[in-house]
Amino acid sequence: PAAGLLAGRHALVTSGPTHEPIDPVRYIANRSSGKQGHAIAAALATLGARVTLVAGPVTVPDPPGVTAIHVETAREMLAACEAALPADIAVMAAAVADWRVAREATQKLKKEPGADAPTLSMALNPDILATLSRHERRPGLVIGFAAETEKVVEHAIAKRARKGCDWILANDVSGDVMGGDANRVHLITAGGVEDWPQMAKEEVARRLATRIADALG
Numbered sequence: 001p002a003a004g005l006l007a008g009r010h011a012l013v014t015s016g017p018t019h020e021p022i023d024p025v026r027y028i029a030n031r032s033s034g035k036q037g038h039a040i041a042a043a044l045a046t047l048g049a050r051v052t053l054v055a056g057p058v059t060v061p062d063p064p065g066v067t068a069i070h071v072e073t074a075r076e077m078l079a080a081c082e083a084a085l086p087a088d089i090a091v092m093a094a095a096v097a098d099w100r101v102a103r104e105a106t107q108k109l110k111k112e113p114g115a116d117a118p119t120l121s122m123a124l125n126p127d128i129l130a131t132l133s134r135h136e137r138r139p140g141l142v143i144g145f146a147a148e149t150e151k152v153v154e155h156a157i158a159k160r161a162r163k164g165c166d167w168i169l170a171n172d173v174s175g176d177v178m179g180g181d182a183n184r185v186h187l188i189t190a191g192g193v194e195d196w197p198q199m200a201k202e203e204v205a206r207r208l209a210t211r212i213a214d215a216l217g
C-alpha cells in the first residue's frame with residue numbers, strides 16, 4: 001500500500017499492560033506483552049501517520065518512527081492520552097487494569113509474625129477508551145479491543161455500544177494469544193462483523209492500518 005496514505009494524520013495508540021502499585025515494591029499486573037499494540041503503532045507510522053504510542057511497562061522495543069510515552073498506571077495512561085489530543089485516530093490496544101489498589105502503601109507492607117494476610121481494597125480505574133469516545137476532543141475514529149474467552153463476537157458488539165467507540169477488534173484469548181505471536185480477530189463496525197483468519201500480529205496491524213486509511217479516505 002502507498003506509504004503516504006495516512007500522511008498528515010495523528011494517531012494515538014495505547015499498548016501493553018498497566019501496573020497498579022500495592023506498595024513501593026509490589027504491583028498488580030496482567031499478561032499483556034504489548035506486541036499487538038506496538039505492531040499497530042508501527043503499521044500506522046509506516047503509512048505516514050504521526051504516531052503517539054502510550055505504552056505501559058513492556059519489554060518490546062519502541063517501534064521506529066513513533067513518539068513513545070512510557071507510563072505505569074491506568075491513571076497515568078489516561079493523562080498521557082488526554083495530553084496527546086487532538087488526534088484523528090485512537091487505537092486503544094492496552095490491557096488496562098480495571099482496578100487499582102485503593103490506598104497504595106507508602107512503605108513496604110510488612111509480614112508480621114502471627115498476623116493475618118492483608119486485605120487489599122480496590123478502586124475502579126478510569127476507562128480510557130470510554131473516556132476518549134465521549135471526549136469533547138474525541139478523535140475522529142476510535143477503535144477498541146475486546147479480549148474475550150467466550151461468545152467473542154456477541155460480547156464485542158455489546159462492548160462497542162457501551163464504550164461508544166467506532167470499531168472493536170475482538171480477539172479470542174482463550175488460547176495463547178497473550179504474549180503469543182499470532183492473533184485471530186473479528187472487526188466489528190457499525191456495518192457488521194468481519195472475521196479475519198488467524199495471522200501474525202504484524203499482519204493484523206497492517207490490515208487494520210489499511211482499513212483505517214480507507215475509512216479516512
Ligand code: C5P
Pocket residue numbers: 014074092093094095096097098125126127128129130143144145146147159
Ligand atoms: O472493558 P474491557 O477491558 O474489556 O475493554 C477493552 C477495551 O477497553 C480495550 O480497547 C482497552 O484498551 C480499553 N480499556 C481502557 N481503559 C480501561 C479498560 C479498558 O481503555 N480501564
